[in-house]
Amino acid sequence: MELRLLVTFEKVATVLSFTRAAAELGYAQSSVTGQIRALESSLGTELFDRLGSRIRLTEAGERLLPYARRMIELAQEARAAVADTGEPAGALTVGTMESLTSYRLPPLLELFHHRYPKVRVALRTTAGDTTREALRQGTYDLGFLMEEETAHPGLESEVLAVEPLALVAPPGHRLAGRDRVAAADLVREPLLATEPGCAYRDLFERELAAVAPVEFMEFGTIEAIKRAVAAGLGIALLPEVTAAAELADGSLTRLAWRPPFTLRTQLAWRAGRRLPAHARLFAEQARRLVAEETGGRASAA
Structure with a gap:
């Protein structure tokens, strides 16, 4: 089996599209089709079922x-x-x-840009489910997760830090002066959040829904959420690191609600895969920088 044929097969199997595989590999679609047929011929079996415009792997594939x-x-x-x-x-x-890309990873990216310029890092901002699947499929080499669970089927993972959360509100909010805020106090408030699929949003919604049905005003970015909260549109649960500056300068205030769940920032990769040297270096530097920033907070509170 020629390696180039296996590379083409792996790409088609990952994206399940001859057209997309050709674009990502820089081939004409006819070349991809020809390579797959050559590999199938050498193995004596079909690797893909052709279902009209769709394809899927056969058992052999x-x-x-x-x-x-x-x-x-x-x-x-x-x-x-x-x-x-x-x-x-x-x-x-x-x-x-987004929360890690904007607030935790810049020092790591700066380090690689200046010290290791031949390591070409491409970041893909995706929800946790998508990141996990991309790692299993081999589309991503490494993945950062912010999840409650630390066991992920098909993946190996390492907890880098416990990620504190902050329930933020505009200054002068009616709940701001309380020593303790309960979930029952929050279900009557306008709630702002990212889209479903974000771990802390989903866990927050689960906790409040146990008291009463809730609805969220959804925003595409954390920056948009913070501005909306500051403008008095509602309250939001965010990773503390993303709102630290606003809490410090008083443009946001923290409410005294303690989440009954713990999120952990993790680094994950496909189980059984031996990471290449530059990926191991990236993991080592990520581990070091997060530990320095968080004071080694890598276990549950």
């Missing part, structure tokens, strides 16, 4: 996929070992989320 990924990874490792100049190099696709 499902069995081949993990072997193809392992062979591709080994080839990449061999290439890196032979070409090793002592300077980390390679492409790295990392799944993350």
Whole structure:
């Protein structure tokens, strides 16, 4: 089996589209189709079921996929070992989320930009479910998660820090002076949040829905949520790190509601995969920088 055919097969199997695979690989679609047919011919079996405009893996294709990924990874490792100049190099696709991209990762990205310029880091901002699936499929090399659970099927993960949450409101809010705020106090308030799929939004909604049905005004970014809260449109639960500046300057105030759940920022990768050297370096530096910023807060409170 030629490696280039396995690379094409893995890409088609990941995106389940000949057209999209061709675009991502820089081939004509006819070339992708021809390579898949050549691989099927050499194996003596069909790897994809063609269902009109859609395709899916056959049982044989499902069995081949993990072997193809392992062979591709080994080839990449061999290439890196032979070409090793002592300077980390390679492409790295990392799944993350807005709260980490904007508020935790800039020092890490700056470090790699200046110290390891041959490591090409591409960030993909996606919800936790999407990040986990992309890691399992091999689309992402590493992924940052902010979840309550730490066990993820098909993945290995490491807790980097417990992520404190803050329930924020505009200054002078009617609940701001209370020593304790209960969920029953919150269900009558206008609630602002990101879209469903965000772990802390979903957990917050679950807690309030146990008291009474609630609805959220949804925003696309955390910055938009903070501005809306400051303007008096409602209250919002956010990772503390994203609202630290506004809480410090008084443009937002923190309400005395303690979440009955714990979120943990985690770094994850596909189970059984041996990460290449530049990915291991990225993980090491992420671990170090988050520990320095959070004071090593890597266990539940």
